Amino acid sequence: MTTKVSADPKGVLTGEHFLDGDFACAEGALAAGCRFVAGYPITPSTEVVEMYSRRIPAVGGMFIQMEDEIAASICIQGAVWGGQKAMTVTSGPGFSLMMEHIGLACMTETPCVIVNVQRGGPSTGLPTLPAQADVMQARWGSHGDYEIIALCPNSPQETFDLTIEAFNLSELYRVPVILLMDECVGHMNEKVVIPKASEIKIVPRRYTQAKPGSYFPYRPEYDGYIPGMVKAGDGYFFHTTGLTHDERGYPEMNAPAQEKLVRRLVDKIRKNADAIARYEEDGLEDADVVVIAFGITSRVAYAAVEMARQRGLKVGMLRPITIWPFPEKRVRELAKRVKAFVVAELNLGQVCLEVERLAAGRGSRVVLAGHAGGTVHQPEAILEKIMEAYRP
Amino acid sequence: MTHAAKGKEDSKEAAQAAAKPKGKRGRVVISKDKCKGCKWCVEHCPKGVLETGAEFNAKAYHYPRVKAGMEDACIACGMCELICPDFAIYVVEEGGKNDA
Amino acid sequence: MANLLQPYNSMATIANKTEKKCHRAEPWLRADRMPHLWCPGCGIGVTVNAFVSALEKCQIPREDLAIVSGIGCTGRTAGYIKLDSFHATHGRAIPFATGLKLANPKLKVIVYSGDGDLFSIGGNHFIHAARRNMDLTVICVNNLNYAMTGGQAGPTTPGGARTATSPYGVCDKPFNLPFLADASGAVYVARWTTLNVRQLAVSMGEAIAKKGFSFIEVISPCPTLYSRLNKFGDGLDEMRYYKQSVELRNGAPTSEADLDLRGKIVIGKFIDRERPTYLDAVNKNFSQALGDKYQWWGPRP
Numbered sequence: 030m031t032t033k034v035s036a037d038p039k040g041v042l043t044g045e046h047f048l049d050g051d052f053a054c055a056e057g058a059l060a061a062g063c064r065f066v067a068g069y070p071i072t073p074s075t076e077v078v079e080m081y082s083r084r085i086p087a088v089g090g091m092f093i094q095m096e097d098e099i100a101a102s103i104c105i106q107g108a109v110w111g112g113q114k115a116m117t118v119t120s121g122p123g124f125s126l127m128m129e130h131i132g133l134a135c136m137t138e139t140p141c142v143i144v145n146v147q148r149g150g151p152s153t154g155l156p157t158l159p160a161q162a163d164v165m166q167a168r169w170g171s172h173g174d175y176e177i178i179a180l181c182p183n184s185p186q187e188t189f190d191l192t193i194e195a196f197n198l199s200e201l202y203r204v205p206v207i208l209l210m211d212e213c214v215g216h217m218n219e220k221v222v223i224p225k226a227s228e229i230k231i232v233p234r235r236y237t238q239a240k241p242g243s244y245f246p247y248r249p250e251y252d253g254y255i256p257g258m259v260k261a262g263d264g265y266f267f268h269t270t271g272l273t274h275d276e277r278g279y280p281e282m283n284a285p286a287q288e289k290l291v292r293r294l295v296d297k298i299r300k301n302a303d304a305i306a307r308y309e310e311d312g313l314e315d316a317d318v319v320v321i322a323f324g325i326t327s328r329v330a331y332a333a334v335e336m337a338r339q340r341g342l343k344v345g346m347l348r349p350i351t352i353w354p355f356p357e358k359r360v361r362e363l364a365k366r367v368k369a370f371v372v373a374e375l376n377l378g379q380v381c382l383e384v385e386r387l388a389a390g391r392g393s394r395v396v397l398a399g400h401a402g403g404t405v406h407q408p409e410a411i412l413e414k415i416m417e418a419y420r421p
Numbered sequence: 422m423t424h425a426a427k428g429k430e431d432s433k434e435a436a437q438a439a440a441k442p443k444g445k446r447g448r449v450v451i452s453k454d455k456c457k458g459c460k461w462c463v464e465h466c467p468k469g470v471l472e473t474g475a476e477f478n479a480k481a482y483h484y485p486r487v488k489a490g491m492e493d494a495c496i497a498c499g500m501c502e503l504i505c506p507d508f509a510i511y512v513v514e515e516g517g518k519n520d521a
Numbered sequence: 522m523a524n525l526l527q528p529y530n531s532m533a534t535i536a537n538k539t540e541k542k543c544h545r546a547e548p549w550l551r552a553d554r555m556p557h558l559w560c561p562g563c564g565i566g567v568t569v570n571a572f573v574s575a576l577e578k579c580q581i582p583r584e585d586l587a588i589v590s591g592i593g594c595t596g597r598t599a600g601y602i603k604l605d606s607f608h609a610t611h612g613r614a615i616p617f618a619t620g621l622k623l624a625n626p627k628l629k630v631i632v633y634s635g636d637g638d639l640f641s642i643g644g645n646h647f648i649h650a651a652r653r654n655m656d657l658t659v660i661c662v663n664n665l666n667y668a669m670t671g672g673q674a675g676p677t678t679p680g681g682a683r684t685a686t687s688p689y690g691v692c693d694k695p696f697n698l699p700f701l702a703d704a705s706g707a708v709y710v711a712r713w714t715t716l717n718v719r720q721l722a723v724s725m726g727e728a729i730a731k732k733g734f735s736f737i738e739v740i741s742p743c744p745t746l747y748s749r750l751n752k753f754g755d756g757l758d759e760m761r762y763y764k765q766s767v768e769l770r771n772g773a774p775t776s777e778a779d780l781d782l783r784g785k786i787v788i789g790k791f792i793d794r795e796r797p798t799y800l801d802a803v804n805k806n807f808s809q810a811l812g813d814k815y816q817w818w819g820p821r822p
Binding site for chain 3: 087091093095101103109110112115130133260261262264266269270271272280
């Protein structure tokens with residue numbers, strides 16, 4: 030059982046603030062002990078690094094604006110192996126550029142946080158307007174088999190809290206964690222309460238207990254799946270590579286080594302999916318129809334659910350907080366007894382594919398309340414889909 | 422020993438001393454199984470101590486050997502050791518300077 | 522130039538040379554990964570030999586050294602050297618090294634990679650790190666092609682050369698790497714060939730000791746691909762070509778270091794200058810702006 034420690038007060042801006050999601054993210058990172066950020070400007074995420082670059086000189090740490098997102102996404106990994114907690118921040122086009130290095134972080138089990146403040150796409154799309162169309166990309170964007178954790182806050186307060194959670198999960202599972210915000214949450218101003226440092230609990234990096242000479246960089250040491258971490262400068266003379274490798278970290282490129290390594294990388298998340306998955310539910314006990322919505326869309330969906338209830342309809346709400354791993358177990362349970370799911374998302378159908386997969390053959394329908402992006406849903410649009418879900 | 426005999430001994434010693442290189446001397450150690458037969462040590466030895474042998478290792482590379490009669494010619498300059506891409510040859514210094 | 526025959530000082534060296542039981546580089550190499558995968562007559566091993574010689578003499582404790590390589594034949598170097606070592610993605614060793622160095626400024630970080638990795642896909646990162654004067658040492662083993670993937674043309678392949686992707690000869694002009702490094706702001710720029718091992722070892726030592734962005738290009742044979750596809754012979758033939766063609770010109774203008782097919786090769790130490798490193802500039806700037814409130818990053822001077 031890993032003991033959490035209190036946050037370092039130097040990075041904690043205790044108090045009640047009026048912040049947008051981007052600024053709350055920067056504060057969350059500082060509170061989590063992140064002392065290294067490498068970024069590249071891209072709307073609507075830029076304010077995260079602007080705030081971080083203003084704050085870090087007095088807190089103690091490093092911000093560097095790299096020459097592109099490809100550089101930023103690997104620069105943070107170098108920083109992690111140098112002993113720091115590190116984060117990078119981007120939006121759609123930059124997220125696409127970072128895909129190779131997300132794969133590298135998965136393969137080398139480098140704990141780090143990658144923030145994607147989603148905007149309209151594809152391509153240059155709508156730089157200043159919201160969408161939620163990078164959900165599948167967050168899961169499947171890099172090549173090869175891997176599992177990842179992605180969190181979706183729906184308010185600046187939750188952005189602060191989930192940024193800390195993202196760092197904690199990345200240390201527990203030695204995996205890159207994606208904070209999947211959207212432009213709306215990123216740019217909306219709301220009250221953010223930052224507690225005292227002693228009330229903020231942080232997972233410290235789980236370094237190896239082994240001594241130099243008897244250390245295996247990729248042999249599980251914690252929780253059955255997770256190798257003990259190490260950093261340069263401690264005399265371990267270790268090696269890490271993106272090539273398929275053995276427990277010594279040396280390239281071993283054959284099918285048995287691939288099976289052993291990649292199976293463990295996938296299982297460490299998959300087998301713990303139920304423990305990692307977080308969600309919020311409301312009124313599910315007797316619901317006929319369950320609305321599934323995340324991020325900014327969940328704020329609108331709550332209003333739509335309320336409107337439906339006022340009409341006497343038994344509608345419940347399931348809000349995934351981790352979008353990956355998706356709350357599979359809960360959805361499978363619900364699929365057995367509800368009439369239908371309404372998946373409200375700012376895209377033309379991504380999370381609904383997951384829900385369809387999980388609901389298949391269990392008796393419930395899945396209705397998509399989609400939107401190409403550029404603005405949030407109107408509650409009426411979601412309500413209309415709820416009504417559609419009631420029709421035979 | 423007669424004076425003449427000692428004189429002969431002295432000049433034999435002197436001749437021997439003249440034949441040995443002055444200054445540092447060395448002995449090369451060849452790790453034949455590491456050699457990949459590139460011949461750079463043979464090419465770059467300033468005293469031409471090495472040649473490619475007829476023998477070959479398990480990977481069929483012909484490794485170098487010290488030329489016959491050149492066993493004392495190595496001056497321990499370390500060039501072979503430094504220029505070998507496979508770390509297959511190194512030089513060990515033999516004692517100190519010669520008397521001369 | 523330092524005398525390589527003087528007694529070595531590092532803890533990892535063989536103290537009594539008459540008791541020597543192995544190659545002097547052995548304590549620095551991962552014995553459980555030898556023999557390495559480089560071809561017979563490939564020059565990368567020689568550059569590693571010279572590099573280890575430089576490490577033996579450098580004043581930096583071994584645990585404070587780190588090496589980062591990219592993808593390619595030279596990119597395998599990090600895996601063979603027994604330091605904290607990292608095998609990054611193609612072209613991205615330099616930004617990885619940037620993060621490593623800035624996270625722990627006490628480390629001395631060396632990037633060891635090939636011509637295609639550093640200057641094609643990695644070109645943008647090279648020029649920016651040089652521009653920033655990031656405190657890194659970058660060693661580029663230039664074998665004039667992409668060897669690992671089968672001998673394709675790269676940004677340093679001389680015009681007219683035959684390669685796997687230029688069967689009728691390369692049509693464009695290669696980069697002049699010392700010129701590029703110089704123009705980007707590197708504070709130490711040198712070029713050697715694998716023939717000039719002694720100068721190479723000393724130069725590597727200087728580059729490692731120097732603060733700021735140091736760059737060394739080492740021209741190296743690739744008998745299996747580049748030489749074979751151009752019928753230039755084997756590794757020994759290539760070394761003989763270097764012997765005939767190298768022109769030692771320390772301090773020469775880097776603009777005069779162009780390489781062409783089978784022409785002369787200008788070698789030497791071209792640039793050795795001073796300017797503040799990225800971190801020095803950052804610390805100075807924030808100290809001025811924030812005074813006592815600034816948290817100094819890295820060791821104090």
